[in-house]
Amino acid sequence: MDSLITGAARALAAGDPLAALKRVALRGDPPALALRGIAMAQLGDLARARLLLRSAARGFGPDETMSRARCVVAEAEIALVSRDLGGPITVLAAARATLAAHGDRANAAHAGYLEARRLLLIGRLDAAEAMLGALDTDALPVVSHSGYWLVAAGIALRRIRAEAARDAFARALAAARATGLPALVAEVTTAAEALAAPAARLVSGSTERLLDLAEVEALLGSPMLVVDACRGVVRAGPAQLPLAGRPVIFALARALAAAWPGDVAREALIAGVFRGRESDESHRARLRVEIGRLRKVLGGLAGVTATKRGFMLEPAGGAGVAVLAPPAEGAHADVLALLADGEAWSSSALALALGVSPRTVQRALETLSEAGLAERFGHGRAVRWTTQRVPGFPTSLLLPALPKPG
The missing domain is CATH 1.10.10.10 (Winged helix-like DNA-binding domain superfamily/Winged helix DNA-binding domain)
Structure with a gap:
């Protein structure tokens, strides 16, 4: 085996791209080009890294399918870091199958982990979780273990499972420390700060305060009627009414929930929801229609009662009402x-x-x-x-x- 190639590969595995380049910087054979590409990626020159990896993949012979698949996986990882979520990363499944068929369990598992990361980024949580569950974790390279647990933590965060996220971050940090790479430890530590950061604002009656992820989870598990402005959903215990596709209905629900246990004047609803500066009979007629639709949508979760000046929410079973809003709101x-x-x-x-x-x-x-x-x-x-x-x-x-x- 080529001692320079072996030495460069070991240097890259140890997180020392400069030592790797010293061994292969002047070589143009496919294995050297591939290692140079990975070294340039570690140094942050992602564009040059992708060019080198593509050259390496083209240079491998027809019988070197495993080497080409490894180049595909390396380029896909660069694409993922570059947030190029189409293109090279979409061929990971084929590369993973090739690597598994040739007995390269470590790189096949790494390719599966990269697929799970992409699925998490595009919001396919079920698919990402299924991919993690199907991975051969014993075969994962040491450096990939922390990434595996970061994906698991990301899924838990998006599903508002604070304890699961905390456990996954702890495992990710332990895996990062086992590698001895300070940059990886710093990355995991920074990611774990999401658990302590404000995740939402609770608006209930005249009070308003910031909540962390665990408090949000507790609120959503309570019997309270929660108008979740973060996800466009009205919740009461396990019951959920998705209203993201019905912005007017949701805006009415939020306005009434924010004022509970009081009511909201008709003029205020027209101005806030319909953006009408002056209310006329057409605005009032539209308000009555939309309030009727809101009553129908809420069903047994809550009623909407007319008052002398406007409307108010009446949650079923005497439960409280709260609005869950992002810490900072704005367009886009x-x-x-x-x-x-x-x-x-x-x-x-x-x-x-x-x-x-x-x-x-x-x-x-x-x-x-x-x-x-x-x-x-x-x-x-x-x-x-x-x-x-x-x-x-x-x-x-x-x-x-x-x-x-x-």
């Missing part, structure tokens, strides 16, 4: 939630993760850019978007699981 909060992870996103990747059209995301990014909340760099297809990390930004609550693809 879902886009900001993704950008707040500190990585550079393409507009197409944002659209895929949010389940909307690329043009919708582009309009949102232009608005955020004009407001100084998002920054772009690059040109053409290489354009990426970033923002400064927003302390306590509720990524886990603003990004609900997307429905399963048809």
Whole structure:
């Protein structure tokens, strides 16, 4: 076996890309190109890394399918870090099957872990969890163990399971420390801060306070009627009414819940929900229609009673009422939630993760850019978007699981 190739591979495994480059920097054979690509990725030159890996994959002969598959996996990992959620990363399944068929359990398991990370990023929580469950964790490379548990923690965060997230972060930190790589330990430590950060605001009557993830979980498990403005859902215990697709109905429910146990004047509802500066008979007629629809939607969870000046909520069984809102609200909060992870996103990747059209995301990014909340760099297809990390930004609550693809 080539001693320089072996030495470079060991250096990369130890997190020392400069030592690896010293051994293979002047070589142009496919194995050396692949190792140089991985070294450049570790040094942060992702564009150069992808070019080197593609050259390596083209240079391997027709009988070297396992080596080409390894290059595919390495390029897919770079694409994932670059938030290129289409393209190279979509061929991971084929590469994973090739590696498994050739007995490369470690790289096959690593490819499965990368697939789980992508599924988490685009909101396919069930599929991501299934992928993690199917992985051969004993075969995972040591460095990948912390990433595996970070994916598990991300799923728990998005599902608002505080204890499961805490356990997964603890396992991720232990795995990171076992590698002896300070950068990995720092990454996991930073990610775990999400547990202590404010996850939402509780608005109940005249009071308002910030909640962490565990408090949000406790609230959603209580019998209270909760108008969840983070996910566009009205909840009461296990019962859930998704209203994200009915913004007027949801806005009425939120306004009434925020005022409970008091009522809301008709003029205030018209101004706040319908954006009508002056209420006339047409506005009042529309309000009556929408209130009727709200009564029907709420069913046995709550009633809507007319008062002399407006309307009020009456939760079933005498339960309390609360509004669960993001810590900071504004236009395009879902886009900001993704950008707040500190990585550079393409507009197409944002659209895929949010389940909307690329043009919708582009309009949102232009608005955020004009407001100084998002920054772009690059040109053409290489354009990426970033923002400064927003302390306590509720990524886990603003990004609900997307429905399963048809």
